[in-house]
Amino acid sequence: MSKKFFGEGMPDIDLSDLHGKLIVIEGADGSGRSTQIEILKDWLERRGHATISVGLNRSALVGSQLQRAKEGNILSPTTRSLFYAADFADQMENTIIPSLRAGFLVLADRYIYTLMARDIVRGAEREWVESLYGIAIVPDAVFYLRVTPRVLVERNFEKKVQLDYWESGMDIGLSRDMLESFFKYQKLIQAEFQSMQKRYEFEVINGNRSPRVIAHELQTRIETLLEDVLLPVKDNQIVIPSSTAVTQENLVANA
Amino acid sequence: MHNSSPEIDVQGKLIAVEGLDGSGKSTQIYLVKRWLEMQGIKVFFTEWNSSDLVKKVTSKGKKKQLLTPTTFSLIHCTDFADRYERQIWPLLRAGYVVLADRYKYTAFARDTVRGCSQKWVTKLYGFAKEPDITFFFKVPLNTALERILSGRPQLKYFEAGMDLGLSSDPYESFKLFQARILQQYAALEQQFHFHVINATRSVEEQQREVREIISSRLDLPAFKKRNAS
Numbered sequence: 001m002s003k004k005f006f007g008e009g010m011p012d013i014d015l016s017d018l019h020g021k022l023i024v025i026e027g028a029d030g031s032g033r034s035t036q037i038e039i040l041k042d043w044l045e046r047r048g049h050a051t052i053s054v055g056l057n058r059s060a061l062v063g064s065q066l067q068r069a070k071e072g073n074i075l076s077p078t079t080r081s082l083f084y085a086a087d088f089a090d091q092m093e094n095t096i097i098p099s100l101r102a103g104f105l106v107l108a109d110r111y112i113y114t115l116m117a118r119d120i121v122r123g124a125e126r127e128w129v130e131s132l133y134g135i136a137i138v139p140d141a142v143f144y145l146r147v148t149p150r151v152l153v154e155r156n157f158e159k160k161v162q163l164d165y166w167e168s169g170m171d172i173g174l175s176r177d178m179l180e181s182f183f184k185y186q187k188l189i190q191a192e193f194q195s196m197q198k199r200y201e202f203e204v205i206n207g208n209r210s211p212r213v214i215a216h217e218l219q220t221r222i223e224t225l226l227e228d229v230l231l232p233v234k235d236n237q238i239v240i241p242s243s244t245a246v247t248q249e250n251l252v253a254n255a
Numbered sequence: 256m257h258n259s260s261p262e263i264d265v266q267g268k269l270i271a272v273e274g275l276d277g278s279g280k281s282t283q284i285y286l287v288k289r290w291l292e293m294q295g296i297k298v299f300f301t302e303w304n305s306s307d308l309v310k311k312v313t314s315k316g317k318k319k320q321l322l323t324p325t326t327f328s329l330i331h332c333t334d335f336a337d338r339y340e341r342q343i344w345p346l347l348r349a350g351y352v353v354l355a356d357r358y359k360y361t362a363f364a365r366d367t368v369r370g371c372s373q374k375w376v377t378k379l380y381g382f383a384k385e386p387d388i389t390f391f392f393k394v395p396l397n398t399a400l401e402r403i404l405s406g407r408p409q410l411k412y413f414e415a416g417m418d419l420g421l422s423s424d425p426y427e428s429f430k431l432f433q434a435r436i437l438q439q440y441a442a443l444e445q446q447f448h449f450h451v452i453n454a455t456r457s458v459e460e461q462q463r464e465v466r467e468i469i470s471s472r473l474d475l476p477a478f479k480k481r482n483a484s
Contacts, residue, residue, distance in 0.1 A: 010325045011370030061321050062330075065311060076340030078382050079333055086329035093323050131378040135325055 007134015020100035024111040027145030029167045030155035031207045037107050039215045052099050055109035059090035081119045112136045117192040145207035149186040267347035271358035274392035277399035278454050284356050286462050296478045299346045303357035324369035359383050364439035391449035
């Protein structure tokens, strides 16, 4: 199946020879996205797929400027939206598309959905944001790890001992109290994701469960997606990231 | 597009100038600025690509030739948005006459020449209000080229449109690029109600016409500073 753009697309890009797959994992900080992407990468590579993971704010073009601007909080809303879009476009053209062309499985640690949701809860016009991200390629699958805000708070405190300024939406003045702001902000974001879910057909994964249960579910769902790119594979075992996981290697080792 | 929606009542006025490099538009807008200032009018001048914040990215991207048509477009729009949200929009709301040396139509022309979808670019700049008056300084292509190229300036990579691969000679590339820009401007002229100024005439003649149009379209005394006589 050939790839397509959400909207107007980008000039000079030939979509006909993009044979890889684009798999997106969405979710808030603390939803377990990065953990799942690591596990997936191992699993896919073990099965012989060339895999690359990409994330937001990592572009060579504006990545570092964005970090600096974030620290100073000096960008106005439309400017910030556009800065992120430039970062995204750069990665789309310089990493995602070349990787798809080379037949890689691209694991995207967040995609346009997070960018759009953030903009929209900050007052951006939906139609404008959708047109802006009309440059993006429609992914082959999108998994949204939904985690209740209370669990997110616990995980964030556990990992970083504090809440992130932006993930708490402190810039939009929902509350002076960071925890309260965090809850309000995450609720807004989740509502936005819910409304996007139907339009963009993403699969919702209950992210409140343990990493290995989630990994199992993701792998099952991704398997069907890979059928048309797969050469016959002997090892159909689903890899579960835990010492008790039964894989062919440790079966051999134990024999 | 955020809350600065164009429908909100704006007290100030926006005057934009557009045209090819070498059309003399910067000279004309400068003279308008001086004229307004000396009448004690609240006036603010802004030009394309002048915001500090994104200047760094633009020059970094340009140097390394990292930019594609899409990122080129987005970086310039980011730069414009930064100026728009921090200066142009608040000043317009505060009752200033804002003079823009190049406005979003410059982006429309350049980006579509580079292959971006016109629909996409137009929507991208949807946050920016239409000017109250847009002057388009029209000169034949060769006149503009002569004015720019007679000094054999160092043409920068993107300025010469080298990224379009039209020619490996920067001067030749610049000529072909400017010709295409001019075509795009022609298409925009009607759609966005440009006020066309014949820019082959003397500076004085053009300035007189420009001032007449501004005086007839805007109630200039309304924009005087309170403490001005």
